[in-house]
Amino acid sequence: MSLSALFFSVIVLSFNSLLAQKFVAEKSSVSFYSSAPFENIDAKNTKSSAVFDSSSDEIAFSIPIKEFQFPKSLMQEHFNEKYLESEKYPKSTFSGKIIGFKGNVSGVQSVTAVGKLMIHGITRDVTIPGTIERLGEALIMKSQFIVKLEDYKIKIPQLMWKNIAEQVEVTVEFTFKPKQ
Amino acid sequence: MKTRSPQLMRIFLLMFFLPGTILAQDDLLAELERESTPETEYTFATFKSTRLGNGHTIETKAAGALEFIFGHRFGSMRGGAYEMFGLDQAFVRLGLDYGITDKLSVGIGRNSFDKTMDGNLKYKALRQSKGVKNFPVSVTAFGSLAYKLSPKSNSSVSPDFQNTDRITYIGQLLIARKFSPGLSLQLMPTIVHKNYVESYEDNDQFALGMGGRIKLTPSIALTTEYYFNFNAPDNDTLLEDLKRYNSFTLGIDIETGGHVFQLLLTNAIGLNERAFITETQDNFFDGDIHLGFNVTRTFQLKKNK
Numbered sequence: 001m002s003l004s005a006l007f008f009s010v011i012v013l014s015f016n017s018l019l020a021q022k023f024v025a026e027k028s029s030v031s032f033y034s035s036a037p038f039e040n041i042d043a044k045n046t047k048s049s050a051v052f053d054s055s056s057d058e059i060a061f062s063i064p065i066k067e068f069q070f071p072k073s074l075m076q077e078h079f080n081e082k083y084l085e086s087e088k089y090p091k092s093t094f095s096g097k098i099i100g101f102k103g104n105v106s107g108v109q110s111v112t113a114v115g116k117l118m119i120h121g122i123t124r125d126v127t128i129p130g131t132i133e134r135l136g137e138a139l140i141m142k143s144q145f146i147v148k149l150e151d152y153k154i155k156i157p158q159l160m161w162k163n164i165a166e167q168v169e170v171t172v173e174f175t176f177k178p179k180q
Numbered sequence: 181m182k183t184r185s186p187q188l189m190r191i192f193l194l195m196f197f198l199p200g201t202i203l204a205q206d207d208l209l210a211e212l213e214r215e216s217t218p219e220t221e222y223t224f225a226t227f228k229s230t231r232l233g234n235g236h237t238i239e240t241k242a243a244g245a246l247e248f249i250f251g252h253r254f255g256s257m258r259g260g261a262y263e264m265f266g267l268d269q270a271f272v273r274l275g276l277d278y279g280i281t282d283k284l285s286v287g288i289g290r291n292s293f294d295k296t297m298d299g300n301l302k303y304k305a306l307r308q309s310k311g312v313k314n315f316p317v318s319v320t321a322f323g324s325l326a327y328k329l330s331p332k333s334n335s336s337v338s339p340d341f342q343n344t345d346r347i348t349y350i351g352q353l354l355i356a357r358k359f360s361p362g363l364s365l366q367l368m369p370t371i372v373h374k375n376y377v378e379s380y381e382d383n384d385q386f387a388l389g390m391g392g393r394i395k396l397t398p399s400i401a402l403t404t405e406y407y408f409n410f411n412a413p414d415n416d417t418l419l420e421d422l423k424r425y426n427s428f429t430l431g432i433d434i435e436t437g438g439h440v441f442q443l444l445l446t447n448a449i450g451l452n453e454r455a456f457i458t459e460t461q462d463n464f465f466d467g468d469i470h471l472g473f474n475v476t477r478t479f480q481l482k483k484n485k
Contacts, residue, residue, distance in 0.1 A: 049212050060208035062216070072480040073242035073282075074438060081225040082398035087361050090221075095209045155398070 023139055023176035025050035030063050030172050032147070034165035041075065041165075043068040050174045052139065054103055059113060059141075060095040061174070083154050089121040101132055108133045113143065119152040130172075139176040144169065223308035226318060226358040227366075229440045230277055230285075230302075231474050232391050233405035233429030234448050234456040237366060238320040238356045240302050241279035244482025249275040249289070253449040253472040256462060266470055273451035278481075293450040300324035300350075308357060322352040326452045337376075345376035348454040352389075365392035370407070372458050380418060385411035387457045393433065403431040403442070407457045427456045428464040442474040 028048040034041045045068045050061035065086035070076035080086040096115010113128045130143030148167045149156065156166075227237035230247065241247050255269030263269065275289030283304040290297050306319040326348045334341040349372075356366035368389030377383055391405035407427045415423040427448040434441040447464035448456035449472075462468030 049216060051208050051212055053208060058208055060212055062209070062212045066221075069484065071483055073245055073279075073484040074478050074480070076484060077225050077242075078435075078437070081361070085361070093209055093212075 021054045022179040023052040023054060024179045025052075025061070025174040026138075026177045027175040028061075028173070030170065032068075032168045032170045034168040036165045041070070041168075043070045043076070043079070045069070048174075050176070051179075052098070052141075052176050054101075054139075057098045057101055058096070059098055059115070061093065061172075063092040065090060065092060083149075083156070084120055089119075092117075092119045094118070094126075096126075098132070106134045119147065120154050122152045124151060137178055141172070141174045141176065143172045146170070218312050220309050220311040220313040223310075223318060223358045226308070226356050226364045227393060227403075228401060228433045228435050229442060229474070229476060231442065231476075232366065232393070232403055233431050233442075233444055234427060234446060234451060235368060235389060235391075235405060235407065235453060236302065236320075236322055236352070236354060238304065238318045238354045240283065240285040240304055240320065241277050241478070242484065243279045243282045244480060244484065245279045246479045246481050247277045248477045248479070249273075249277060250475045251275065251289075251291075251451045251472070252474075253293075253446070253451065253470050255449075256468045256470055258468055271449045271451070289452070291451045291455070293455055295329035296326050296450070296452055296455065297329065298324055298326040298452045317355050317357045320354040320356075322350070322354055324350040324352075324453060326350065326454050341376065347375045348452075349373040350453040352453070362395040363392070366390070368407070370453065370457060372454055374454065374458070380413045380422070381458075382411040382413075385409055385458050387411075389457075391429075399435045401433040403429070403433055405429040405431075409457055412458070421461075423461065423463075424458065425460050425463045427460045438478050440474075440476045442476075444472040444474070445469050446472055 025048070028050060029044065029046055030048050031042065031044040045063060047067035048061055048063040050059065052059045065084050066080055068076065068079065070079065094113070094115055094117045096113055098111050098113050100109070100111040102109060108131050111130055111132050113130060115126065116123050117126045128143050128145045130141060133140045146167050147170050150166065227239050230237060230239045230241065231249070251273040253271045255263055255266035257265045259266055271291065271293040273289050273291040275287060277285055277287040279285045285302045287300045287302070288298070301323050303321045304318070305321050306315060306317070308318040309315045328346045328348070331337060334343065350370065352368055352370045354366060354368050356364055358364045370387040370389060372385045372387065374381070374383055387407050387409045389405065389407040391403065393401045393403045395401045405428070409424070409426055412424050412426070425447060427446065429444050429446040429448070431442050431444040434443070447462040447468055447470065448460040449470055450456050450459060462470070
């Protein structure tokens with residue numbers, strides 16, 4: 001019996017390594033939008049990196065804060081200097097697991113990412129809804145979620161009046177290709 | 181045996197899957213970090229404004245950004261309540277600074293003190309950085325030309341006084357280091373060349389400025405600036421009205437989005453380098469202090485990048 005168990009596990013193991021395929025983000029876009037009485041703020045970042053392991057459904061991504069491009073240069077400076085404090089916290093990261101992903105299904109499928117989101121040095125457990133679409137050997141992941149600034153201790157000075165909203169809508173899009 | 185085998189299998193399965201899943205999450209993030217290419221991180225926002233007090237900081241306007249700067253210096257507080265502590269008197273400089281590129285900016289202004297027009301070019305030559313490229317300071321080169329419109333007629337100064345005698349050239353190296361997000365210090369070796377001077381003054385005057393800022397909150401900072409003039413005339417030989425002093429400034433920067441408000445206490449009333457470095461006639465430490473402020477408003481004329 002123990003022999004068959006060993007046999008089984010060998011098969012599982014080999015299967016595991018056979019399926020173990022890592023995907024890396026070839027293209028990335030992380031943007032956020034906030035609407036406030038005085039001005040809407042939107043910024044986009046195309047310099048993020050991400051990796052997805054289809055055997056374990058684990059995913060991690062890392063966003064360099066300084067690479068968010070704002071339409072106004074002064075806004076970009078304030079975002080880095082005063083709000084996200086990118087000198088102290090240069091990166092925002094997520095590591096977790098994709099739940100509901102079926103590797104053999106083509107087309108768009110709804111999934112959920114569960115894991116730890118770190119922004120401004122604060123790590124929180126989050127559940128983020130999204131979709132994955134298989135296009136040939138590429139995987140396209142899309143997600144949209146709300147980040148509350150106070151959850152991550154991002155303080156808005158009273159002097160800013162109502163220039164900045166208390167929450168922002170984050171849109172993430174990664175195009176993964178198998179790792180060579 | 182029958183009951184043991186699933187257990188055994190479970191153990192095997194656990195052995196093969198569990199360590200993998202536990203390690204993988206951190207591994208995946210660590211893997212990302214490992215594979216990211218090392219970069220040079222350039223220091224930014226060493227100061228909140230292009231002005232430290234009366235003079236400049238290493239900061240320039242970003243490409244496509246236009247800043248309107250309104251500088252105001254009141255009279256001496258020594259005048260007391262009769263002069264409303266200086267508020268009855270005022271000298272104003274209206275100016276515009278524009279970022280041609282992220283490194284090069286151009287500025288113009290007119291100061292009511294001595295009716296001086298000035299224009300300047302400012303170039304960020306070196307930037308403080310760490311990472312692949314390590315450099316301890318940021319260096320900005322500053323060049324300015326100031327043209328004094330007062331007095332109106334040349335002959336009232338001297339018979340051979342020309343229009344070109346109204347010109348002053350200023351050259352500066354602004355050298356700053358941001359020691360931490362809260363502390364930045366700056367040195368400003370300066371040369372002021374005046375085409376025309378009175379007999380007790382030198383045409384070329386060298387000065388060294390020093391200053392810095394301490395951030396109190398993300399939007400509020402304390403600032404100070406001092407210029408030491410090496411070629412200042414000897415006050416002991418001069419009449420009271422002609423004595424010259426080094427300029428000193430204490431200030432507070434308050435930033436609100438597109439505005440920066442700088443409230444200052446200073447002994448200088450002129451708002452160009454010639455005036456405040458070489459022609460400051462009040463002694464800060466003798467109580468001849470003036471209230472002043474700079475208000476800036478930035479407009480983004482061209483979209484960032």
